[in-house]
Amino acid sequence: MEPLPGIRIRRLRLVGIERCYDVDFTADQRVRNLSVIAGAFSSGKAAVLEFIAYGLGAKRHPRHQEVLRRVRSCLLEVELSGEPHVIERSVGEPSKGAFVRRGTLDSTTVSRAESRTIDPPGAQESLSSLLLSHCKLAGVQLREAPTNSESRTDPLSFRDVMWLAFLPNERVADKNFLFENDYMRKHKLRQVVDVVFGVHDDRTVELGQCIQELGRRLNRAKAELAAARTFAGEQAPTALNNEPAPAVHERELADITSLLRELDRRARAGTEFAAQLRSQHKAAAGISRRAAAVLRACETQLQRLMPLRAQYADDLLKLGMLGEAQQLFDPLSVTTCPACLNRLSAAPTADNGRCSLCRYELSAQEGALVLGIADAQPGRGQPGGRQGGDPVHQGPPQGDQQLHRRARCLARPAQAPGQICGPAGGGSRRRVGRRDVLLRLAVPRRPR
Numbered sequence: 001m002e003p004l005p006g007i008r009i010r011r012l013r014l015v016g017i018e019r020c021y022d023v024d025f026t027a028d029q030r031v032r033n034l035s036v037i038a039g040a041f042s043s044g045k046a047a048v049l050e051f052i053a054y055g056l057g058a059k060r061h062p063r064h065q066e067v068l069r070r071v072r073s074c075l076l077e078v079e080l081s082g083e084p085h086v087i088e089r090s091v092g093e094p095s096k097g098a099f100v101r102r103g104t105l106d107s108t109t110v111s112r113a114e115s116r117t118i119d120p121p122g123a124q125e126s127l128s129s130l131l132l133s134h135c136k137l138a139g140v141q142l143r144e145a146p147t148n149s150e151s152r153t154d155p156l157s158f159r160d161v162m163w164l165a166f167l168p169n170e171r172v173a174d175k176n177f178l179f180e181n182d183y184m185r186k187h188k189l190r191q192v193v194d195v196v197f198g199v200h201d202d203r204t205v206e207l208g209q210c211i212q213e214l215g216r217r218l219n220r221a222k223a224e225l226a227a228a229r230t231f232a233g234e235q236a237p238t239a240l241n242n243e244p245a246p247a248v249h250e251r252e253l254a255d256i257t258s259l260l261r262e263l264d265r266r267a268r269a270g271t272e273f274a275a276q277l278r279s280q281h282k283a284a285a286g287i288s289r290r291a292a293a294v295l296r297a298c299e300t301q302l303q304r305l306m307p308l309r310a311q312y313a314d315d316l317l318k319l320g321m322l323g324e325a326q327q328l329f330d331p332l333s334v335t336t337c338p339a340c341l342n343r344l345s346a347a348p349t350a351d352n353g354r355c356s357l358c359r360y361e362l363s364a365q366e367g368a369l370v371l372g373i374a375d376a377q378p379g380r381g382q383p384g385g386r387q388g389g390d391p392v393h394q395g396p397p398q399g400d401q402q403l404h405r406r407a408r409c410l411a412r413p414a415q416a417p418g419q420i421c422g423p424a425g426g427g428s429r430r431r432v433g434r435r436d437v438l439l440r441l442a443v444p445r446r447p448r
Contacts, residue, residue, distance in 0.1 A: 004082065005136050011077040012052060013105055014091070016070040023048055031079065046169060052076060053166050055087045057118055057127045057158050060094055068092065077105050080134040087127070088113070098127045122155030131158045142191045144184075160192050194274060197281070211263050218256065 008031045014021040025035045037045050047062045054061040055076030061067075068091075076087045088099045099113040121128035132138045140156040163179075171177060179185035336343055337357075348357040355362065 005134055006081070007056075007131060007134060008079040009052060009076070010079060010084065011105055012048060012055070013075040013077070014051065014067075014071045015073045015075060017072065018070070021071070049166060050168070053162060055089060055098075056131065056162065057098070057121070058162070059118070059159075061089075061091060075105060080131075100127070100130065121157030121159065128158040132156065132161075135161070137161070137195060140195055142188060142195075156192070156195060160188065161196065163189055163192060164196065194278070211260060211267075214256075214260065214263075 009025050010031055011025065012023040023037075025032055037048055039045050047064070047067065050058070050060075050062050051074050055074055055078075061074065071091045074089050074091055078085055078087065083102065084104045086101050086103060086105060088101075089095045089097075096118055098116045098118065100116055101113040102111045103109070116127040116130060117123060117125055118127060120126065123129065129138060132140075137156060141153040142156055142160075144152045144154060163185075167177065174181075176182075179189055335347070344357075346356075348355060350356070350362055353362050354360060
């Protein structure tokens with residue numbers, strides 16, 4: 001598989017007189033995905049980053065007295081397109097060149113080092129050109145005036161790319177992240193961003209260079225024509241009589257002018273295309289940020305609701321059991337007379353303000369038949385408190401005791417369905433059937 005292009009920092013070594021100082025960014029011989037440099041105040045965190053930038057072609061390195069006394073050279077081990085290289089620069093006076101060799105800092109066999117210049121960064125033998133070639137950014141030209149199609153161009157250097165990768169303390173402290181206080185650097189940084197994200201259009205730069213070249217050729221041609229005319233006029237004054245009419249030269253000039261206008265139009269179209277891509281990228285980034293915020297809000301809400309899922313399921317189960325209990329144990333579903341144990345033809349109802357079963361008079365506050373309402377109210381439930389006829393429970397209170405004795409008779413384990421039972425001391429005898437078990441649910445317990 002072809003290695004991915006790019007530069008990855010592996011190790012930094014500062015070679016001193018007495019010892020070496022190493023900073024390792026690898027784990028198991030592989031570059032970490034994320035490395036954090038932490039330490040106390042004035043412990044050298046910024047110096048590590050500045051030495052890394054110095055190894056990649058920066059002009060200056062840290063000038064602390066401890067560094068100048070103890071360090072003699074800076075060695076930076078990097079991966080260039082997946083292959084390890086070592087970049088070496090001297091410390092003290094900023095060096096004008098760097099030595100690049102293949103291998104690692106701990107390699108037993110040292111390959112031949114290649115000398116690379118620092119300035120000018122656009123030269124083919126410079127360190128900047130080597131690093132940009134591994135980033136697939138070699139040969140990129142940046143215009144000094146982006147809005148002017150005929151402006152001069154400068155080659156992209158790796159120091160320009162480092163503006164995006166390394167923010168020194170002075171840019172952070174002065175709140176000058178994007179070079180707001182420097183007009184030229186701000187426009188150059190914008191072009192670097194376009195180059196890094198692949199929206200930089202080199203065709204406009206090429207068209208501008210073509211326009212400049214055509215302009216220089218036109219000026220040279222005019223100068224040569226003027227010199228030729230002067231020479232011909234001095235040598236043979238009559239030699240220019242057969243010269244083409246000025247209209248021919250004017251047509252040629254008009255053709256050249258139209259060609260220049262076409263080149264200008266193409267350059268402007270390329271600039272507008274880059275601006276349109278930049279605006280589309282900005283809008284897409286805004287949509288992405290809003291979608292990420294909505295996703296985070298939904299995930300947070302889901303995390304809050306997950307612990308309530310089991311409680312909600314238990315509540316639903318309880319509500320279902322409550323509904324089934326109301327259907328099974330409805331207090332008005334009386335189908336058997338509690339006195340004679342004969343099945344009723346119809347369920348008890350309120351008839352003219354009285355209970356159809358016991359003929360109790362119902363008060364206006366009750367409004368419905370409720371099992372045990374007579375026992376819950378004082379003065380009711382006793383034979384003296386009833387009004388009107390009571391065909392079921394007329395007579396002395398011994399009738400209620402007899403009814404409870406029948407219920408206890410049903411609860412005896414020795415009497416199976418089909419045996420004879422009856423009230424104590426005689427009375428009518430009857431058989432206990434399976435339907436009589438419902439009497440235990442229909443007869444409420446009397447309060448003691």
